[in-house]
Amino acid sequence: MKLFKNTIIGFVAGSLLMLGSCTDLTETVYDKLTDETIDINDPDIVNYMMGEAFVQLRYLYWGWDGYFDLMEECSDTYMTPKRIGIGWGDLYIPMHKHSWNTTQGHIGGLWHYAYTSIGYANKCLDALPETGNDQALMRFVRALNYYILLDAFRNVPLETTQDVEPGYLPTQATAQELFDFCVTELNAIKDELGTAKVHGYPNRYAANMVLAKLYLNYNAYFRTSGTEYYEKALTEVNEVLESGVYQLADNYLDNFKVTISGSPEVIFALPLDKVNASHNYLVNKALVGAGGAAYGYTGSPWNGSCAVPQFIDSYDPDDKRKDYTWTGGVQRYSTTDSEGNVIPQSGDPIPFTDDDWAGQGVLNYSLKVHSIDNPGAYQQEGYRFVKSEIEAGSAGTYGNDVAFFRLADAMFIKAECLLRLGRDEQTAADLITKVRERSFDTAAKAKRTIANLKGGSVYDYGHREYTSEGYNNWSNYIATVEGGTDIEFGGLLDDLGWEFVGEHHRRQDLIRFKMSDGRNVFNGKSWFCKDATTETHWDYFPIPKGTMDANILLKQNDGYPDL
Numbered sequence: 001m002k003l004f005k006n007t008i009i010g011f012v013a014g015s016l017l018m019l020g021s022c023t024d025l026t027e028t029v030y031d032k033l034t035d036e037t038i039d040i041n042d043p044d045i046v047n048y049m050m051g052e053a054f055v056q057l058r059y060l061y062w063g064w065d066g067y068f069d070l071m072e073e074c075s076d077t078y079m080t081p082k083r084i085g086i087g088w089g090d091l092y093i094p095m096h097k098h099s100w101n102t103t104q105g106h107i108g109g110l111w112h113y114a115y116t117s118i119g120y121a122n123k124c125l126d127a128l129p130e131t132g133n134d135q136a137l138m139r140f141v142r143a144l145n146y147y148i149l150l151d152a153f154r155n156v157p158l159e160t161t162q163d164v165e166p167g168y169l170p171t172q173a174t175a176q177e178l179f180d181f182c183v184t185e186l187n188a189i190k191d192e193l194g195t196a197k198v199h200g201y202p203n204r205y206a207a208n209m210v211l212a213k214l215y216l217n218y219n220a221y222f223r224t225s226g227t228e229y230y231e232k233a234l235t236e237v238n239e240v241l242e243s244g245v246y247q248l249a250d251n252y253l254d255n256f257k258v259t260i261s262g263s264p265e266v267i268f269a270l271p272l273d274k275v276n277a278s279h280n281y282l283v284n285k286a287l288v289g290a291g292g293a294a295y296g297y298t299g300s301p302w303n304g305s306c307a308v309p310q311f312i313d314s315y316d317p318d319d320k321r322k323d324y325t326w327t328g329g330v331q332r333y334s335t336t337d338s339e340g341n342v343i344p345q346s347g348d349p350i351p352f353t354d355d356d357w358a359g360q361g362v363l364n365y366s367l368k369v370h371s372i373d374n375p376g377a378y379q380q381e382g383y384r385f386v387k388s389e390i391e392a393g394s395a396g397t398y399g400n401d402v403a404f405f406r407l408a409d410a411m412f413i414k415a416e417c418l419l420r421l422g423r424d425e426q427t428a429a430d431l432i433t434k435v436r437e438r439s440f441d442t443a444a445k446a447k448r449t450i451a452n453l454k455g456g457s458v459y460d461y462g463h464r465e466y467t468s469e470g471y472n473n474w475s476n477y478i479a480t481v482e483g484g485t486d487i488e489f490g491g492l493l494d495d496l497g498w499e500f501v502g503e504h505h506r507r508q509d510l511i512r513f514k515m516s517d518g519r520n521v522f523n524g525k526s527w528f529c530k531d532a533t534t535e536t537h538w539d540y541f542p543i544p545k546g547t548m549d550a551n552i553l554l555k556q557n558d559g560y561p562d563l
Helices: 013-017 043-062 067-072 092-097 105-127 133-153 175-193 204-216 218-222 228-243 252-256 282-286 289-295 309-314 320-325 407-421 425-439 450-454 490-500 506-512 545-550
Strands: 266-270 402-406 464-466 477-479
Touching: 043 067, 043 105, 043 133, 043 266, 043 402, 067 092, 067 105, 067 506, 105 133, 105 545, 133 175, 133 204, 175 204, 175 218, 204 218, 204 228, 204 266, 204 407, 218 506, 228 407, 252 320, 252 402, 266 407, 309 490, 320 425, 320 490, 402 407, 407 425, 407 450, 407 490, 425 450, 425 490, 450 490, 490 506
Parallel strands: none
Antiparallel strands: 266 402, 464 477
């Protein structure tokens, strides 16, 4: 899926220097690209840089320690435990237990790629006309990155040009200044983005979605109350919903296939390609090495991440999204039909004897997991994430597009705003029911009532872990009982989890939803190997240590010591 016709994956000197040719073979060596060595105002160069601004979004999302990890690994749905005999854990355990610090690897990657993308966008905007679709595209990319940075860090440098003096050091903007900038920019470019639906390109409705996210989370960002910003979020998603441009896909999994350009539901996508833009590593991060054979995948998975058992237990047994999203139990070889199509999980059981908890000699993912770190997880423990289509052969998930915004998200935002405003609550319930209908066989099961959504969560919150060693030793069980009845709009939070797990949602949602004692769920609830706290600085991440070391003008975020 190519985004720009002339996009390059690496902004390298060779590609740029070959734009012209001559007969003088005298070699000039460049150690770096500068405004003096390339013509920044050349339309071809600007086009390359525009492509690079978009390309960085792929790295931001799927680069190692990227946005996916940052939003999911610290949540109550998904984790990467220490795998006994394999490894993992160095970064992921602190993420899961909410004990990260300024040297945490995840935050450095997100910061780097966001500002690299912003840098390319600013460089283009320094050269582009002040009006037109091209400048609108670059301002969208810049605003999207700043929204992500605001959500993750709150107080960050806000730069709108690359035309600075040598030795210049950026200063931090406040979270409010960053918020106001994003809102102003996105409103300013809506018309010039247009309404055409082109895969991989943002349009007016993508801008609506970023604005809706900003407004929806305003109270959480600034620890305030009131309904003003729910009204604003509602206005933005109503424009999307009333446009008629998007419809729910008939099949839930159409939004997570290798190519999602055909899904009528996708509002804005990050296009990937196995050959030219390969990023999505989920097939390897999730499955046991032998487990790829269940999908015809010929790579060698690393056996890392898995589901939090309590989240799996929260699903309705008739909710097809559980099986769409996770694989558990006995794993079977794929087979091939007469037309050459690979049929996952359709053959004989896959032999596997390591940590054979079931004593069957086959690969059998257990729901139960010992712990995140003490002693860790054995090789067959934990249901595995398979929501992103696994392509047979060597492709796996590496070329899968990302549905960054989809219509179901707009429907959920509208429902949440209506419920929080106490207005048209039946409309809210009908919207959630409509999204659920494709995942249940009966209307009765799909239906959600106002009471369901405004009531407590069915998630069985509480600290859970086994400290015993041995894959068949399930003793030394630590458990606290907290439940979810005290979560305001807990039923809606549950539905957000079931619909959007693994879609860069959960951290943000857990921070936004509160308990009756005023704490948010992210801090106030315990789950698998993670304890509740009254501390609130976990709502955002610290400025990375490397960034602090490089810029004496930056101040570390509250709650995080300088190391």
